[in-house]
Amino acid sequence: RKEVEQDPGPFNVPEGATVAFNCTYSNSASQSFFWYRQDCRKEPKLLMSVYSSGNEDGRFTAQLNRASQYISLLIRDSKLSDSATYLCVVNRGYQKVTFGTGTKLQVIP
């Protein structure tokens, strides 16, 4: 089993839709969690950290469920500019940072 697993998609959604991605992790010792965004042929950029209590940044909401070992990302009112690949990142320390393979989102006009 992979340490971090994501549905690769693609998720094709119309503008204005709400879409949610999940990411599961296998190691219960994981300490911190992030969502990164990667545009085609570009470098990853931090979208948001994921806190145990859940956190929101505008149209984006991230949740952590330690009991079931998954994190989620909810995007409301999708924009064309949200089209990208979303990477889940799980951290167990300096040498134990694991990236998921990413979930591709395509927002359609």
Next chain:
Amino acid sequence: NAGVTQTPKFQVLKTGQSMTLQCAQDMNHEYMSWYRQDPGMGLRLIHYSVGAGITDQGEVPNGYNVSRSTTEDFPLRLLSAAPSQTSVYFCASSYSWTRNTEAFFGQGTRLTVV
């Protein structure tokens, strides 16, 4: 605001050649790392450094060397290029890789080994 600068952006090597991928950051970050990104594999950690003079291996270190003589620079050396090293390489830096700390990535180097 340079951030993390990687050079070159593109490179084609012949099998057996060696080369150095350059990475420099101007944010005074202690932690720097190199990743490779392959289709269906996600980003995998090659080597990392927690400060000048300190480096360690990541998940896929074979065939690569690093050094960290200054806080700013963290070059990655391919010793004898192989087709399996065809990939996109990203350098990243962060104040520290802990909770709430953002990692900044360079623009990537697309390497093809023929």
